[in-house]
Amino acid sequence: MKNKFTLSNHKHLFLFVVFLFCLASCKKDDENTTNEIPANDYGEQHIIENDSIIDFMQNHFYNYEDFSNLGPGDAPELIIDSIKGNNSNKTSIYDQVSSFQINVKDSNGDLFPHTAYYVILREGIGESPTVADSVYVRYKGMLLNKDVFDKRNTPIWLQAKNVVRGFQEFVPFLKKGNIDINPNGTYNFTNFGLGFIIMPSGLGYYNTATVSIPSYSPLIFQVEMITLNRTDHDNDTVLTILEDLDGDSNFDNDDTDSDTIPNYQDPDDDNDGVPTKDEYDVNGDGVADDTDGDGIPDYLDNE
Numbered sequence: 608m609k610n611k612f613t614l615s616n617h618k619h620l621f622l623f624v625v626f627l628f629c630l631a632s633c634k635k636d637d638e639n640t641t642n643e644i645p646a647n648d649y650g651e652q653h654i655i656e657n658d659s660i661i662d663f664m665q666n667h668f669y670n671y672e673d674f675s676n677l678g679p680g681d682a683p684e685l686i687i688d689s690i691k692g693n694n695s696n697k698t699s700i701y702d703q704v705s706s707f708q709i710n711v712k713d714s715n716g717d718l719f720p721h722t723a724y725y726v727i728l729r730e731g732i733g734e735s736p737t738v739a740d741s742v743y744v745r746y747k748g749m750l751l752n753k754d755v756f757d758k759r760n761t762p763i764w765l766q767a768k769n770v771v772r773g774f775q776e777f778v779p780f781l782k783k784g785n786i787d788i789n790p791n792g793t794y795n796f797t798n799f800g801l802g803f804i805i806m807p808s809g810l811g812y813y814n815t816a817t818v819s820i821p822s823y824s825p826l827i828f829q830v831e832m833i834t835l836n837r838t839d840h841d842n843d844t845v846l847t848i849l850e851d852l853d854g855d856s857n858f859d860n861d862d863t864d865s866d867t868i869p870n871y872q873d874p875d876d877d878n879d880g881v882p883t884k885d886e887y888d889v890n891g892d893g894v895a896d897d898t899d900g901d902g903i904p905d906y907l908d909n910e
């Protein structure tokens with residue numbers, strides 16, 4: 608037994624649990640879906656929810672004292688409470704967050720910026736995942752009323768592209784940690800990235816309701832970013848992240864040869880009969896080959 612969590616047994620573990628992510632409630636198409644009401648205008652809905660998120664953050668604090676001087680293996684549970692009574696002098700979440708914006712496309716193709724707020728509690732020490740990668744995470748999901756709708760104490764592999772958009776876009780802010788194997792065969796996770804995000808429902812389930820998540824619910828996720836695998840779903844040597852040609856974090860809408868198989872699942876992206884892996888980077892310089900110099904790399908160039 609090797610004493611390091613190597614890429615090969617890492618992948619082995621991935622294959623073993625690959626089907627389990629279907630069970631995770633942060634995926635987009637939840638099996639517990641009970642109701643879907645007509646979709647509101649994204650712009651108007653975002654204004655309403657952003658106001659309620661800001662109000663929430665101004666009137667709540669998290670247990671930030673528990674996250675100071677963290678040991679390498681520490682990952683306290685995020686606790687959020689109201690600023691009042693004995694806690695009236697706590698620093699609000701609002702005064703501690705950073706934010707980022709994500710454009711959400713409606714059915715007409717119009718883009719609506721959505722703001723998510725986050726706190727990095729420990730950055731982590733290794734590489735960061737992309738929005739296409741498989742991530743090995745523990746997480747807790749909450750509503751603004753502090754109801755916990757999901758909690759994973761045991762790490763689980765998730766494909767970032769299969770979870771709600773806010774979760775997908777947040778994991779690249781975190782870095783993975785170290786994994787060592789103990790003498791008894793258990794794993795020891797240390798120095799992994801840790802943080803939480805507060806997102807409007809436009810980055811979550813929006814008008815879809817589940818048993819535990821009403822329609823138009825802003826979501827809070829605490830995430831522990833333990834480790835990751837780069838993904839190449841079609842094994843064509845082009846990483847899945849590079850097959851999102853328009854960079855919108857949606858991998859299903861990039862289909863160069865219009866054969867209904869998106870590039871990330873298509874081993875011959877330009878349908879010229881030459882597998883992508885045999886024309887992507889033949890000279891091995893790490894840059895996609897472009898033999899005829901027309902700016903379209905060979906693997907996407909049906910000429």
Ligand SMILES: [Ca+2]
Binds near residue numbers: 852853854855860
């Ligand atoms: Ca895309």
Ligand SMILES: [Ca+2]
Binds near residue numbers: 866867868869876
């Ligand atoms: Ca295709």
Ligand SMILES: [Ca+2]
Binds near residue numbers: 850
């Ligand atoms: Ca491909």
Ligand SMILES: [Ca+2]
Binds near residue numbers: 880881906
């Ligand atoms: Ca080809």
